[in-house]
Amino acid sequence: MPRLSCFPPVVSEATRTLVLGTMPGQASLLANEYYAHPRNQFWPIMEALFSIERGWPYPQRTAALLKLGVGLWDVLESCVREGSLDSSIQNKSVVINDFNGLLRDCPKLNQIVFNGAMAEQLFRRHAMPRFDKGIRPLEMARLPSTSPAHASLNLQSKLLQWRCISSSA
Numbered sequence: 001m002p003r004l005s006c007f008p009p010v011v012s013e014a015t016r017t018l019v020l021g022t023m024p025g026q027a028s029l030l031a032n033e034y035y036a037h038p039r040n041q042f043w044p045i046m047e048a049l050f051s052i053e054r055g056w057p058y059p060q061r062t063a064a065l066l067k068l069g070v071g072l073w074d075v076l077e078s079c080v081r082e083g084s085l086d087s088s089i090q091n092k093s094v095v096i097n098d099f100n101g102l103l104r105d106c107p108k109l110n111q112i113v114f115n116g117a118m119a120e121q122l123f124r125r126h127a128m129p130r131f132d133k134g135i136r137p138l139e140m141a142r143l144p145s146t147s148p149a150h151a152s153l154n155l156q157s158k159l160l161q162w163r164c165i166s167s168s169a
Contacts, residue, residue, distance in 0.1 A: 001081070002080070003093070004080070005077065006077055007032070007073075009073040009102060016108050018070075018112050019042075019165070020074065020075055020114050021072075022076060022086045023074050023075075023079055025147070026083065026084045034062075037148060049165070050064065052064045073097065075127060076096065078093075078094075080093035086116065086119075094126065099130070100130070100132045103136070110136070110138060111139045111140070112138050112141075113140075113142075114141070120140075143164070144157070144162075
């Protein structure tokens with residue numbers, strides 16, 4: 001199986017909230033866009049929260065998020081995984097992104113929201129122990145995954161929980 005790599009972060013110096021996934025799925029990797037799978041609910045949720053229309057071109061959607069202070073990235077810089085499911089990630093293959101560097105580049109970042117349980121689990125297990133001493137406190141919240149694989153909650157139920165990012169953006 002090939003090693004998969006994530007995209008560069010979609011952030012700016014004004015980023016206050018960072019949405020962290022685990023690793024882009026196959027549809028996203030092929031499109032070179034975060035949350036590109038047609039049944040992923042991330043962009044419909046952003047449309048409901050911020051009026052960022054899911055039909056806009058990807059650069060326009062990400063620019064609108066950045067204008068609101070919302071950034072996108074993944075916990076994993078790379079991993080070996082068959083398919084798109086987080087549960088298929090080979091644990092020994094994970095390489096964590098440089099969050100110390102990101103926090104230096106984004107001085108206003110104060111909230112991290114995890115797009116699903118695996119993103120939070122990997123971040124807490126692998127990224128937080130590597131934080132530089134004296135790192136500023138960050139508000140963290142796990143939100144239900146927007147992935148089509150997480151079908152136990154409908155869009156409205158997910159949207160209710162995802163509203164926590166609109167208060168900080």
